[in-house]
Amino acid sequence: MxxxxxxxxxxxxxxxxxxxxxxxxxxxxxxxxxxxxxxxxxxxxxxxxxxxxxxxxxxxxxxxxxxxxxxxxxxxxxxxxxxxxxxxxxxxxxxxxxxxxxxxxxxxxxxxxxxxxxxxxxxxxxxxxxxxxxxxxxxxxxxxxxxxxxxxxxxxxxxxxxxxxxxxxxxxxxxxxxxxxxxxxxxxxxxxxxxxxxxxxxxxxxxxxxxxxxxxxxxxxxxxxxxxxxxxxxxxxxxxxxxxxxxxxxxxxxxxxxxxxxxxxxxxxxxxxxxxxDPPPGIQIYKNSWNFDLYLNELNAAIHEEIFRHEDWIQFYYTWAGFKNYDLVVRVIETDDDFNPLPDGYDYFVDFLDLSFPRERPGSGRPYEEIKNRIGVMRHVVKNGLLWDNLYIGFQNRLSRDPDMYHHRFWNHFQTELPLIGPDWDLFLQQVTERGIHKKTEAPNTTGNGCTLS
CATH class of the missing domain: 3.60.15.10 (Ribonuclease Z/Hydroxyacylglutathione hydrolase-like)
Structure with missing residues (x-):
């Protein structure tokens, strides 16, 4: 201040x-x-x-x-x-x-x-x-x-x-x-x-x-x-x-x-x-405690939201985000704090050329980006329709690119141009209930390593 x-x-x-x-x-x-x-x-x-x-x-x-x-x-x-x-x-x-x-x-x-x-x-x-x-x-x-x-x-x-x-x-x-x-x-x-x-x-x-x-x-x-x-x-x-x-x-x-x-x-x-x-004698200049648990618990509460028990949240969210007609395939992997994939976390592809969700990486040398996100932050961002600056500027993901090029249109959209009104998750839950879409039976184990959901 x-x-x-x-x-x-x-x-x-x-x-x-x-x-x-x-x-x-x-x-x-x-x-x-x-x-x-x-x-x-x-x-x-x-x-x-x-x-x-x-x-x-x-x-x-x-x-x-x-x-x-x-x-x-x-x-x-x-x-x-x-x-x-x-x-x-x-x-x-x-x-x-x-x-x-x-x-x-x-x-x-x-x-x-x-x-x-x-x-x-x-x-x-x-x-x-x-x-x-x-x-x-x-x-x-x-x-x-x-x-x-x-x-x-x-x-x-x-x-x-x-x-x-x-x-x-x-x-x-x-x-x-x-x-x-x-x-x-x-x-x-x-x-x-x-x-x-x-x-x-x-x-x-x-x-x-x-x-x-x-x-x-x-x-x-x-x-x-x-x-x-x-x-x-x-x-x-x-x-x-x-x-x-x-x-x-x-x-x-x-x-x-x-x-x-x-x-x-x-x-x-x-x-x-x-x-x-100058600062008064004896005043503490640098912080030595930050009450991490209070704020991390608020973020991680999103992990257990009902919407993430339905795999269709992925299509609903990216449709809401409104970015497409751009030649880029992104793989998003939910991870623990050390960026290890979670056994029960989501691991999915988004093809932004036609906003489809393939089960494996498309071939033919398509531009590709892999993004590993800490699960609590990613789900907090998704649930609230927040900008991806929380992930990128906040150091909450790890990235690799093939080829190694900056996709300005993609990042500019998710960092500054997402819709001002957040996703309508009540509507989403109503839709999945009406269709009887299968739920995942367990919340992700945030301490696990290894396999992914395909």
């Missing part, structure tokens, strides 16, 4: 204070201050940049909705609504404001803000400019090309992402070139490129103060130890050091729990040490 106070106006950006993001793949790196939830519930307005769950945290918003459901929340008018899942989430928020891009929103006579779209992902990502008494804060969040590259220079404070590692590629891939050495070299090179790009962007825009804002997550669950060790990320301190080296006139600040930047003091006198307050 990041925010600021302009006199009596308290504005927060993207509050993530509890629970995981991307199903169970991302966890908070830092321990939020003890009063963080209290401060959240006293906010005057909240900006949420986009629908990814490290920015739109439903566990956090659940607490907010119980105590301050009518707090004004502002989001950009993206083609896929930021709060598309709100009605099904159980979170009750009553004052969500969708605003057009590039239009100032006046909060009071001194405070206003403008939400801007991303030039690369306009359907989803946004960023924001906040102005208070003529002083500007630019937060580019996760945008790849914020506002198409048209950004203000000499703002008082600039904030951006910095870490990298927000993708399953290449850690979750196997076969062909994807050796551990190849992955290590690729990741190292990509992180270096990101660090240099961010430093150059900051130098070109000449903010008075720069703050690395988005990227403080860790793959904390023990089952994701491989990802944690492989998915090396940039450190905020390294980016700030690079910026200082390239332009010593730009002040940098690395935020930590309990630390405070007094922008007013900093702008009046950059050398004033009182403008930055």
């Amino acid at each position: 990041h925010g600021g106070q302009a006199q009596e106006q308290r504005m927060l950006f993207d509050p993530w204070l509890t629970g995981p993001a991307f199903a169970r793949g991302w966890w908070l790196l830092h321990e939020p201050p003890a009063d963080a939830l209290e401060r959240l519930c006293k906010a005057d307005l909240i900006y949420i940049s986009h629908m990814h769950s490290d920015h739109l945290s439903y566990p956090t918003l659940q607490t907010l909705s119980e105590r301050h459901p009518d707090v004004p929340i502002y989001v950009g008018d993206t083609s896929r609504p930021v709060f598309w899942y709100l009605d099904r989430s159980g979170v009750k928020l009553t004052n969500i404001n969708v605003v057009p891009f590039g239009v100032w929103q006046n909060v009071d006579q001194h405070l206003r803000f403008m939400i801007l779209m991303d030039g690369v992902h306009p359907e989803m990502d946004t960023c924001i400019i906040v102005e208070y008494k003529g002083h500007k804060i630019l937060n580019t969040v996760d945008c790849t090309q914020p506002n198409g590259g048209q950004l203000p220079h000499n703002v008082d404070l600039m904030m951006s992402d910095f870490a990298g590692g927000a993708s399953g590629f290449p850690m979750t891939f196997s076969g062909g070139k994807y050796t551990e050495k190849w992955k290590e070299d690729f990741i190292k090179n990509e992180r270096k490129k990101l660090l240099n790009y961010k430093a150059q962007l900051v130098k070109s825009l000449q903010p008075k103060i720069y703050c690395p804002f988005a990227g403080y997550f860790v793959e904390a669950h023990p089952s994701d130890r491989y990802i944690k060790e492989t998915n090396v990320k940039n450190h905020a301190e390294d980016l700030n050091a690079l910026i200082t080296k390239q332009d010593p006139n730009i002040t940098t600040w690395t935020p930590k729990p309990g630390a405070v930047l007094d922008l007013g003091l900093a702008l009046r006198d950059p050398s004033d040490r009182n403008s930055i307050t």
Whole structure:
């Protein structure tokens, strides 16, 4: 959670204070201050940049909705609504404001803000400019090309992402070139490129103060130890050091729990040490426990849903998803936490050329992708009609491709373009009851290995 106070106006950006993001793949790196939830519930307005769950945290918003459901929340008018899942989430928020891009929103006579779209992902990502008494804060969040590259220079404070590692590629891939050495070299090179790009962007825009804002997550669950060790990320301190080296006139600040930047003091006198307050002595900076069981039990509850006792859920789900007329065969395998196929899990093929479900892989060199998904997350995603970012960005699957090529249309559809209204599983159960379709007699054994259902 990041925010600021302009006199009596308290504005927060993207509050993530509890629970995981991307199903169970991302966890908070830092321990939020003890009063963080209290401060959240006293906010005057909240900006949420986009629908990814490290920015739109439903566990956090659940607490907010119980105590301050009518707090004004502002989001950009993206083609896929930021709060598309709100009605099904159980979170009750009553004052969500969708605003057009590039239009100032006046909060009071001194405070206003403008939400801007991303030039690369306009359907989803946004960023924001906040102005208070003529002083500007630019937060580019996760945008790849914020506002198409048209950004203000000499703002008082600039904030951006910095870490990298927000993708399953290449850690979750196997076969062909994807050796551990190849992955290590690729990741190292990509992180270096990101660090240099961010430093150059900051130098070109000449903010008075720069703050690395988005990227403080860790793959904390023990089952994701491989990802944690492989998915090396940039450190905020390294980016700030690079910026200082390239332009010593730009002040940098690395935020930590309990630390405070007094922008007013900093702008009046950059050398004033009182403008930055370090975390209080003894405060816990890094988290050491995450209450894994609570959130994993919620996810794994989907394993035993009645719909998955009927094999026809596969056709019903992919018909609902609405992706076809694309030359790709996908094999989906339900697995345990270690990506071992489950004896009673589903193992099926989907041919997206005609949306058929063959019993074996079609021949003739068709493009092919094999996806092993942790059963609890996959069934949670299927049941709720969620986007596959939970699987892919959350490191909850393992992938191999033949040939090794990226199928943009397929992944773009399942990551951003699934229907806004979830599958009608009541209708599905009614249909299978009427047809008397055979049920599987047992729920999957999530600790097993070996054979698959054909």
